[in-house]
Amino acid sequence: MQLDPQDELLLQSVGNSLGAKPPKAIGVAVSGGSDSTALLHLMHQWSGGTGVTLHAVTVDHGLRDAAAGEAKTVARICAGLGIDHSTLRWTGWDGKGNLQDQARRARYRLMAGWARERGIEMIALGHTVEDQAETFLMRLARGSGVDGLSGMATRRVSDGVTWVRPVLLQRRQDLRDYLQRHGVGWIDDPTNEDERFDRVKIRKAMQVLADLGLDADRLAGTAQDLQFARIALEQQTREAAERIATVENGDVVLDHMQYRRLPVEIGARLFSHALCWVSSAEYRPRRMALIDAEYSADIGKVSTLHGCLITANKNEIRITREYQAVKQTACPTDEIWDNRWQLIGPHEKGLELRAFGAKGLAQCPDWRATGMPRTSLLASPAVWRKDSLIAAPLAGLGNGWLTKPLFGLDHFISSIISH
Numbered sequence: 001m002q003l004d005p006q007d008e009l010l011l012q013s014v015g016n017s018l019g020a021k022p023p024k025a026i027g028v029a030v031s032g033g034s035d036s037t038a039l040l041h042l043m044h045q046w047s048g049g050t051g052v053t054l055h056a057v058t059v060d061h062g063l064r065d066a067a068a069g070e071a072k073t074v075a076r077i078c079a080g081l082g083i084d085h086s087t088l089r090w091t092g093w094d095g096k097g098n099l100q101d102q103a104r105r106a107r108y109r110l111m112a113g114w115a116r117e118r119g120i121e122m123i124a125l126g127h128t129v130e131d132q133a134e135t136f137l138m139r140l141a142r143g144s145g146v147d148g149l150s151g152m153a154t155r156r157v158s159d160g161v162t163w164v165r166p167v168l169l170q171r172r173q174d175l176r177d178y179l180q181r182h183g184v185g186w187i188d189d190p191t192n193e194d195e196r197f198d199r200v201k202i203r204k205a206m207q208v209l210a211d212l213g214l215d216a217d218r219l220a221g222t223a224q225d226l227q228f229a230r231i232a233l234e235q236q237t238r239e240a241a242e243r244i245a246t247v248e249n250g251d252v253v254l255d256h257m258q259y260r261r262l263p264v265e266i267g268a269r270l271f272s273h274a275l276c277w278v279s280s281a282e283y284r285p286r287r288m289a290l291i292d293a294e295y296s297a298d299i300g301k302v303s304t305l306h307g308c309l310i311t312a313n314k315n316e317i318r319i320t321r322e323y324q325a326v327k328q329t330a331c332p333t334d335e336i337w338d339n340r341w342q343l344i345g346p347h348e349k350g351l352e353l354r355a356f357g358a359k360g361l362a363q364c365p366d367w368r369a370t371g372m373p374r375t376s377l378l379a380s381p382a383v384w385r386k387d388s389l390i391a392a393p394l395a396g397l398g399n400g401w402l403t404k405p406l407f408g409l410d411h412f413i414s415s416i417i418s419h
C-alpha cells in the first residue's frame with residue numbers, strides 16, 4: 001500500500017494507542033465490517049518491522065445464514081495479508097433473555113479464551129467515534145448515570161486480556177475513505193439497517209442531532225469527560241473503603257459512624273460494591289433498592305438485597321451472604337464454592353461442599369465460641385456426606401479441613417476501580 005498524509009495520521013494514532021512497548025503477539029477482532037477491516041489493514045501496516053505478530057479472530061454467532069461465509073471472507077483477506085486467522089463459533093443461545101446482549105458477552109468470552117490459549121495478551125477492537133456516541137445516546141435513553149454514560153476506554157483489562165481500541169478517535173467515514181483509497185472492500189451487515197434494533201434507530205436520530213451541533217465528536221467528548229468523572233469517583237470510593245471497610249470471614253463490615261459522613265454518592269458506591277463483591281454479582285443493584293437497603297441499615301433494620309443479608313447497629317454495617325441465595329449451591333470438595341471459598345483437606349468422592357445452614361448449626365453446639373455471627377455462619381461453606389456434617393472449619397469443626405477465602409480486603413479494595 002502507498003501511504004498518503006491521512007494514512008500517516010491514522011497509523012500514528014493506531015501506534016500511539018498500542019503503547020510504547022506493545023506485546024509480541026496482538027489479536028485483532030474482525031467482523032468484516034468497515035471499521036474492523038480498516039483496523040486490520042492499519043494494524044498490518046503498522047506492524048511491519050516492529051516484530052509484532054498479528055492474529056485475527058472472527059466470531060460466527062450462527063445467527064445469520066451469511067455469517068459463516070463472512071467469516072470465510074475475513075479468513076481469505078487475512079491469508080492474503082499473511083495473517084493467521086481463527087473463526088470461533090458460538091452455539092450457546094438458549095432462546096431466553098436478550099439475544100444481542102448474550103451474543104456480545106459470548107463474543108468477548110470466546111475471544112478472551114482464544115487469546116489466553118495462544119498466549120496473546122492484547123486484542124484490538126474496531127470501535128469508532130460513532131460507536132462511542134451511539135452507546136452514549138442509547139444509555140441516556142435508558143436513564144444511565146455517570147458510569148453508564150462514561151465512554152468506552154481506549155484500553156481496559158478484563159478476562160485476563162488487555163482490550164485496546166486503536167480507532168476509537170476516528171470517524172467511520174475516515175476509515176471508509178482509507179479503505180477506498182486502497183481499493184479494499186468490506187462486508188455490509190444487513191442488521192445495521194434493521195430498524196428493529198435500537199442502535200439503528202439511534203444512528204438515524206444522530207443524523208438529525210448533528211444539525212443541532214450534537215454530532216458524534218461532541219457526544220463522544222462528553223462521554224470522555226464523564227469517564228474522567230467516573231475515575232475520580234471510583235478513586236474516592238476506594239479511599240473511603242481503605243478507611244472504613246474490613247473483611248471478616250467473607251463479610252464486608254463498614255464503620256457505621258464513618259459511613260454516615262461519606263458523600264451520598266460515595267456511600268452508595270461503596271455499599272453497592274460490597275453487595276456485588278459478597279455475592280459475586282456482575283451487575284449492580286438498582287438504585288432505588290440500594291437506597292431502601294441503606295435506609296434500613298441507617299435505622300438498624302435487617303434487609304436483604306442482591307443475594308446478601310444486611311445487618312446494622314450503631315457501630316457497623318455488615319454485609320453477609322444470604323443463606324437463601326446459597327442453600328442450593330453444591331459442588332465437589334475440591335472445587336470453588338459460591339465463587340469465593342476453597343476448602344483444603346482430605347478430598348474424597350461422595351463428599352460435597354454445601355452451605356452450613358441451620359442443619360449444620362444444630363450439629364455444632366459450640367459455634368458461639370467462634371465469635372462469628374449466626375447469619376454469617378449459616379451461609380458459610382461446610383463439608384457434607386449426604387446429610388452428615390463432616391467439617392465446618394469456620395464453625396470450629398475442623399476435622400482435618402481448612403477454609404480458605406479466595407479473596408480478602410485487598411481484593412475488595414482494588415476491585416472498586418474498574419479497569
Ligand SMILES: Nc1ncnc2c1ncn2[C@@H]1O[C@H](COP(=O)(O)OP(=O)(O)OP(=O)(O)O)[C@@H](O)[C@H]1O
Pocket residue numbers: 028029030031035036057058059060061104107124125126127131135
Ligand atoms: N463477529 C465478530 N467477530 C470478531 N470481532 C467482532 C465481531 N463483532 C464485533 N467485533 C469487534 O467488535 C468491534 C465493535 O463492534 P460492535 O460495535 O458491533 O461490537 P459490540 O461488542 O457490540 O460493541 P459494544 O461493546 O459497543 O456493545 C468491531 O469493530 C470488531 O473489532
